[in-house]
Amino acid sequence: MSTFVEPGSTATALLLLGRGTDPDSEKGVDCPGALPPASDPNLVERAWAAKKALGDRLFILGHHYQRDEVIQFADVTGDSFKLAQQAAARPEAEYIVFCGVHFMAESADILTGPDQQVILPDMAAGCSMADMAAAQQVEDCWDALVDAGIADSVVPMTYMNSSADIKAFVGRRDGVVCTSSNAERALRWAYERGEKVLFLPDQHLGRNTVVRELGFDLDDCVVYNPHKPNGGLTTEQLRQARIILWRGHCSVHGRFTLDSVNDVRERVPDVNVLVHPECTHEVVAAADRVGSTEYIITAIEEAEPGSAWAIGTELNLVRRLANQHPDKRIMFLDKAVCYCSTMNRIDLPHLVWALEELVAGRVPNRIVVDEDTTVNARHALDRMLALP
Numbered sequence: 001m002s003t004f005v006e007p008g009s010t011a012t013a014l015l016l017l018g019r020g021t022d023p024d025s026e027k028g029v030d031c032p033g034a035l036p037p038a039s040d041p042n043l044v045e046r047a048w049a050a051k052k053a054l055g056d057r058l059f060i061l062g063h064h065y066q067r068d069e070v071i072q073f074a075d076v077t078g079d080s081f082k083l084a085q086q087a088a089a090r091p092e093a094e095y096i097v098f099c100g101v102h103f104m105a106e107s108a109d110i111l112t113g114p115d116q117q118v119i120l121p122d123m124a125a126g127c128s129m130a131d132m133a134a135a136q137q138v139e140d141c142w143d144a145l146v147d148a149g150i151a152d153s154v155v156p157m158t159y160m161n162s163s164a165d166i167k168a169f170v171g172r173r174d175g176v177v178c179t180s181s182n183a184e185r186a187l188r189w190a191y192e193r194g195e196k197v198l199f200l201p202d203q204h205l206g207r208n209t210v211v212r213e214l215g216f217d218l219d220d221c222v223v224y225n226p227h228k229p230n231g232g233l234t235t236e237q238l239r240q241a242r243i244i245l246w247r248g249h250c251s252v253h254g255r256f257t258l259d260s261v262n263d264v265r266e267r268v269p270d271v272n273v274l275v276h277p278e279c280t281h282e283v284v285a286a287a288d289r290v291g292s293t294e295y296i297i298t299a300i301e302e303a304e305p306g307s308a309w310a311i312g313t314e315l316n317l318v319r320r321l322a323n324q325h326p327d328k329r330i331m332f333l334d335k336a337v338c339y340c341s342t343m344n345r346i347d348l349p350h351l352v353w354a355l356e357e358l359v360a361g362r363v364p365n366r367i368v369v370d371e372d373t374t375v376n377a378r379h380a381l382d383r384m385l386a387l388p
């Protein structure tokens with residue numbers, strides 16, 4: 001069929017993510033130690049050798065947005081929901097090397113046993129969305145809800161893409177974590193327990209889910225801006241709202257526009273537009289199908305040979321799908337490159353370095369969540385894992 005067409009370089013450099021202003025939220029620090037050069041022709045061989053030497057003591061998790069050079073070493077690949085489940089299901093693995101971003105490794109540490117050590121090959125692999133909700137900002141927001149007299153009727157919910165501190169905040173207040181795979185179920189769970197939801201930190205996933213799946217009007221949603229007094233909202237607006245959306249977004253999925261959708265429909269009249277729910281509401285409303293990364297993968301696997309698909313999600317995944325399904329016409333929704341720059345920080349040199357350190361008996365870049373945060377975040381994560 002057709003060959004995947006690489007999008008052009010973007011004139012606007014993506015932000016270096018994971019360097020938020022709250023040092024206790026998403027940590028972005030340089031990776032210590034001597035990394036092998038990317039030009040080393042033996043990197044693949046070295047990674048396999050280290051993996052073999054570690055045997056069953058090692059379990060490598062790989063997020064779908066990771067580079068191919070890294071994903072080939074993953075024991076399991078998945079979205080953040082599947083990887084959280086997998087981390088919890090391998091109590092015998094001593095080392096869990098997480099090829100993903102910081103908040104995912106934190107969740108793995110929370111869900112695994114005390115004898116298991118979670119390693120992030122590059123500590124600068126953060127997430128700009130997670131950085132958009134700092135612990136103190138969320139506490140201030142809750143105070144605003146208390147002042148408005150509505151806190152008792154609000155169930156807090158956070159997307160998996162948030163720091164352990166935010167998950168712990170939600171857990172302390174009997175809330176739940178969700179992912180893009182189960183946001184609808186988690187929201188239904190929440191509305192059985194309260195009249196309103198505070199949805200952190202991705203406004204688009206929250207808005208898209210309540211409008212598309214729960215039948216809300218856009219007017220039922222308000223956006224809380226942590227950089228404005230009282231979130232930029234009046235007490236009346238807070239009282240009227242059915243969902244209070246945090247003003248956060250994904251820097252990658254936020255790049256797709258209605259113009260991208262209109263443009264591809266003009267160029268490829270029979271195209272199916274398939275996007276992630278972290279895209280803006282206007283993009284989601286204009287798409288043919290919407291779903292999590294696992295949903296996107298399944299949709300392409302089940303698609304008719306010869307069918308055309310423009311996919312609005314991270315480029316590593318779209319390119320991999322195109323390579324895996326040469327009988328389908330798969331294209332990237334945007335004309336410009338759209339990688340998650342922090343996901344991309346986990347490259348083969350960092351993976352080789354981390355694995356060889358483990359073989360040498362040293363544990364590099366261990367992600368440790370403190371006990372109080374773990375206990376409270378775990379409440380919220382366990383509620384998610386128990387959702388029907």
Ligand code: SF4
Binds near residue numbers: 130342
């Ligand atoms: S794709 Fe978006 S939400 Fe996911 S890690 Fe990257 S910045 Fe964060």
